Amino acid sequence: MRSLGLSRNRCLVAGGAGFIGSNLVRALLARGMQVDCVDDLSTGRESDIVDLKRDPAFRFIQLDVSNAEDCTRFLRRHYSQVYHLACPTGVPNIELLGEEMLLASSAGTYNLLKIARTSGARFLFTSTAEAYGDPQVFPQAETYAGNVDPVGPRSAYEEAKRFGEALTCYYGRKYGVDARIVRIFNTYGPRMSPEDQRVIPQMIGSLINGQPVLIYGDGSQTRTFLHVDDLIDGLLTVMERGSNGEAYNIGGSRQLTIKQLFEAVKKATGLSGRAVFQKHFISDHRGRWPDTSKVEALGWSQKVSLADGLREMYAEFVSSKDERRSDEVTLVASFAMNGRSGRPQARV
Numbered sequence: 001m002r003s004l005g006l007s008r009n010r011c012l013v014a015g016g017a018g019f020i021g022s023n024l025v026r027a028l029l030a031r032g033m034q035v036d037c038v039d040d041l042s043t044g045r046e047s048d049i050v051d052l053k054r055d056p057a058f059r060f061i062q063l064d065v066s067n068a069e070d071c072t073r074f075l076r077r078h079y080s081q082v083y084h085l086a087c088p089t090g091v092p093n094i095e096l097l098g099e100e101m102l103l104a105s106s107a108g109t110y111n112l113l114k115i116a117r118t119s120g121a122r123f124l125f126t127s128t129a130e131a132y133g134d135p136q137v138f139p140q141a142e143t144y145a146g147n148v149d150p151v152g153p154r155s156a157y158e159e160a161k162r163f164g165e166a167l168t169c170y171y172g173r174k175y176g177v178d179a180r181i182v183r184i185f186n187t188y189g190p191r192m193s194p195e196d197q198r199v200i201p202q203m204i205g206s207l208i209n210g211q212p213v214l215i216y217g218d219g220s221q222t223r224t225f226l227h228v229d230d231l232i233d234g235l236l237t238v239m240e241r242g243s244n245g246e247a248y249n250i251g252g253s254r255q256l257t258i259k260q261l262f263e264a265v266k267k268a269t270g271l272s273g274r275a276v277f278q279k280h281f282i283s284d285h286r287g288r289w290p291d292t293s294k295v296e297a298l299g300w301s302q303k304v305s306l307a308d309g310l311r312e313m314y315a316e317f318v319s320s321k322d323e324r325r326s327d328e329v330t331l332v333a334s335f336a337m338n339g340r341s342g343r344p345q346a347r348v
């Protein structure tokens with residue numbers, strides 16, 4: 001049963017309307033926590049949390065975490081845990097929203113660390129596999145310092161996260177905030193938008209729409225893939241059992257080339273289609289592969305197989321497409337009944 005009104009059970013999730021955040025918020029509510037979710041909706045969708053607004057344990061506040069003034073009101077609240085996931089994502093957004101990425105991970109991290117400090121809350125910063133840049137060492141353990149070009153085309157994201165990590169550790173040491181970092185490797189699963197340009201939704205979406213699947217480069221670059229349920233389990237494990245000032249990799253264990261991923265997606269969905277190969281619009285990394293022994297030592301393990309996860313995501317995309325189509329039919333019918341001309345926009 002959910003406990004009522006105890007501040008020690010309240011947590012703050014920044015970036016809670018995003019793909020990972022909206023899954024995390026649900027997991028925390030299911031554990032009996034009260035959740036304040038803050039998000040500026042730059043890359044997240046309010047529709048992913050709108051059903052939660054009926055839950056008295058949930059509050060949504062739209063704001064930008066890099067705005068210090070907007071964040072001061074949270075200094076008077078009491079949280080037991082603060083999760084910082086707020087950052088625009090997606091490789092195309094590195095060019096479009098690079099400044100926002102840098103600010104969310106610098107000023108945003110600072111503002112949220114201050115809230116954790118005044119609350120006495122534990123703090124978790126979500127970093128990324130991209131903190132290792134274009135790695136020269138496989139697999140990547142947390143002790144590997146990475147291979148990052150600080151002025152390269154991906155630096156607005158990579159260096160933003162590296163700065164966020166440094167600030168989290170420094171602030172924790174100086175002010176005694178119990179803070180930890182998770183370096184997230186490619187994650188997929190429910191509540192990824194069909195418009196998301198990350199590789200799995202992009203492949204499934206293109207196959208469903210009968211379009212060729214775009215693969216950057218020759219498709220020999222490798223990645224690992226983790227279902228979001230396993231990631232959430234890892235975030236909760238690190239928040240509860242991780243050590244102050246430490247970074248933990250969380251990601252899938254099996255390396256696949258992007259061409260192998262394409263075959264796995266076709267097999268899991270039963271769809272057929274062809275790939276088109278195109279030079280990447282930005283520099284790409286040849287591989288990413290996490291050494292997860294540190295988080296495994298806390299009791300975490302990957303549970304969802306890629307085949308099961310892909311089948312589940314395919315089913316979700318098909319049903320959301322059906323829903324959109326029926327919304328469209330209803331809207332067209334109601335416009336027709338009202339005698340108005342013009343085709344309404346379908347909700348996307």
Ligand SMILES: NC(=O)c1ccc[n+]([C@@H]2O[C@H](COP(=O)([O-])OP(=O)(O)OC[C@H]3O[C@@H](n4cnc5c(N)ncnc54)[C@H](O)[C@@H]3O)[C@@H](O)[C@H]2O)c1
Nearest residue numbers: 015018019020039040041042043044064065086087088187
């Ligand atoms: N999904 C992955 O595979 C992956 C991999 C590595 C790291 N990460 C990290 O995990 C976190 C969550 O990623 P996601 O995949 O859910 O992405 P997402 O884009 O779906 O979620 C990020 C959320 O943060 C919000 N946001 C952005 N800037 C903000 C700001 N200044 N103030 C308030 N809210 C802001 C966005 O609106 C969005 O809802 C991000 O920090 C991301 O860098 C994700």
